[in-house]
Amino acid sequence: MMLAGCGILKFGAEDETAGWTAQRLYEEAKDEMSKGGYERAISYFEKLEARYPFGRYAQQAQLEIAYAYYRNNDPAQAIAACDRFIKLHPNHPTVDYAYYLKGVVNFYEDQSALAKWSGQDPTERDPRSARDSFAAFKELVTRFPKSKYAADATARMNYLVNGLSSHEVHVARYYYERGAFVAAANRAQFAVKTYPETPAVEEALFIAARAYEKLGMKELQEDAERVLRTNFPNSNALTGGSVGPSPPWWKFWAPRY
Secondary structure, three states, X not given: OHHHHHHHHHHOOOOOOOOOOHHHHHHHHHHHHHOOOHHHHHXXXXXXXXXXXXXXXXXXXXXXXXXXXXHOOOHHHHHXXXXXXXXXXXXXXXXXXXXXHHHHHHHHXXXXXXXXXXXXXXXXXXXXXXXXXXXXXXXXXXXXXXXXXXXXXXXXXXXXXXXXXXXXXXXHHHHHHOOOHHHHHXXXXXXXXXXXXXXXXXXXXXXXXXXXXXXXXXXXXXXXXHHHHHHOOOOHHHHOOOOOOOOXXXXXXXXXX
């Protein structure tokens, strides 16, 4: 009897939300969010969707829960929630926000990785979050050019593309310094072709030219030098110097959220 009583006390507690309408669950969740109670808000949103899966509040809860996960420092769940909303409601009036939030979550994941690796070789840092963030923002800007989030997404894309370009050039330099001239030339050319408008292209062309020189590929060396001369007429490399490492891209302006 004592064991049974303990079981009742442990498992028989009433759910405070029993009988709540979809509207009340939603409003209580939003109230918790405004106070920073993200775990409780997530619980309310989940109950709302489970009990009222076909109402308008359920759809909104699916989007709100993504933001709650993000603010609760759970980026993996936030991104999963964004992807789920996009898949279930591709034509929803606020699906542009789902793309934007997905980009923002990945953007700050990339910034966290940058802080972690800032004192080490940048080639060791995985730029996957930056690529995922860029892809989400690009989808937003392409599909919803008039979205209120488009301008900020574009600014973040400009920031990210500089970082991605610099990462490729860091890798090319890493290969060159270790005598892997074919790999260095290929990586440098990839940076030039993929990110042609970024500051790191100058160093990419310089590395490509020097790598081709080491490989005895005179024609390719001259092509790289010609492109360098055309696009960067004041480059130190043209006078026999070195362009040096490209400017640390994390010093460029980064938008705030």
